[in-house]
Amino acid sequence: MQLARVTGTLVASVKADGLEGVKFLIVQPLNRERQPQGSPVVAADAVHMAGPGELVYIVGAREAAQALPNTFVPVDHAIVGIVDAVEELSRGEGRESR
């Protein structure tokens, strides 16, 4: 999974079967410093709440379709969460008890 910034929306009235009601957004993948990395991609919005300007995380490949209500659909990127914060930690911090 990778960080990405939502930069736009996409509307398609004619779509492959199973994609009815799926919202598509344009997202720009980001590197760890939150700078653009690579080309923008079209991602299905699996959280139904993402919008332009938001920092999100996306999943690629077959797993993208798993995020949607109908999982057998031709989708290769999906937004699976909206990022509230990225906390960069120093060594030993934030370790979960085992």
Added chain:
Amino acid sequence: MKVGRVVGTVVSTISSPAFEGRRLLLCDLLDAAGDPDGSYLICVDTVGSGAGEAVLILDEGNSARQVIGMPTAPIRAVVVGIIDQLVVDGELVLCES
């Protein structure tokens, strides 16, 4: 599988249901010399790893779903181990203790 180092966490309130209650780790991927190679992954933690630790990362959906125990989860990258030692070509690359 990949070798990474945990450098942070990602906090998210609104997410796909499969992510609820799971810790998301920001992991730098390491090269054969144990140095960051410039790429990273957001991974679901399954072993209780913490910042600074060298970890074993699985970046393949079917195996990830198996580890998570959810056959339909849209999860691809998971941390499946904490690395104690890594030797490449006879050289000790990572020794965590």
